[in-house]
Amino acid sequence: MPAQSFDIPPSRYEALIDWEKRLANEAPLFRALFARHRVQRVLDAACGTGRHARMFHEWGLAVEGADASPAMIEQCRANYGESPTLRWVVRRFESPPDPEAPFDAAVCLGNSLALAPDMAAAEAAIRAMLGAIAEGGVCVLQVLNLWALPSGPCVWQKCVTARLDGELHVLVKGVHRVGDAGYVEMIDLTLHDGGTRPAYESTRWLGIDPDWLVSAARAAGARSVQLLGGYQSQPYARDTSTDLLAVIER
Template identity: 30%
Template structure:
């Protein structure tokens, strides 16, 4: 069994596993930017394959995509051109003199900040990158959900998909490391082409709504929205003209819009 990240090491496979033909995540982010009158200069932090950055670029934004993965950046430049793509560690980055009107951080990328120092590094970097009044827009797993919700932890999850004639199957187990406040995932991939199994381990910091408010305030941000949905990965999902957020925090996703003060 090899130890690798099958999906993030193979960006085309990642996009096949997580298709977003309607560009829901990017459209939700654009809705937040419009709702709070953000300017055109956008930093997509943790941009991954570049799908969302490229959609925002086509929508008229001046987009820079930043990621730590060379494989993801190469894929983004080749398959989702338009934005500028740069290598950066979200836990602490400095992109020079350019000031952004918004930082967008989607799909729990913010939760790769596993420690308080990591989180401080990200928020300090975002503040430094933003023009006064700029926005931070993020969506992520909701730590508060795991105070009572156990359905994601009770049993292994299985799934499969087929890409270019090969079927990929996975068994995924989640557990909570309460002392470290991490949601830990162990996923084993198998394929029908005779390749050895691939074990993938990853973790996300579990942030609670009030904890996130406190961290943002400490770094000079005012929270404008903080809620469990609807968003691009909720059920039902966000849709243009759909219901407004209720302000609750019971769901398994958390959405935040904060302004640099």
């Protein structure tokens, strides 16, 4: 059974994430990598609502943010506009970009790679991203480490309230593992005078094996692949790391 896109409206996606905390946690790793590789041009594949792309652009870099969701890209343009150094594109991450010049870095974050429809599409996405960066460039891939989750029970991650489109919502998100696949569970309760209006979504995601990830990156032209267990550059541990990050040098 293939995975599927996590098709969440941009407003719900934004409400679920503490962006100030998240970006503060992740920025030092990107600053260090971008400085080491003298990055000037960045591709953010599966950019969502564009928060990372905007951060990179605020650092003085030229950025292209791409996402398969027209709604996400529309939100990016509405929030941040466009300029000669900030561009938004509707494009699936397995489709090769056609930049005027190669990028110096590419990122694919937030478990997006694991939401590819199947492993062949995930492999095509890695080829497309590495093919888009210049020799000596760097690519950062981040997925949830499925193998640290218990098989069966749901691990509930978030429960937030937010006023969206004039209505009060309770948003609940969890993840769980079934064998070699993961699932994202979303509950959206709209509160009103007469009670609640519920909406539910369950999305399957691919279990990205670290050995497969290294092999796919090398087949796509990687010179080196470093696996990390988080944004503090801690070593990856299959049974305990929350994240699986691959820092790939071309």
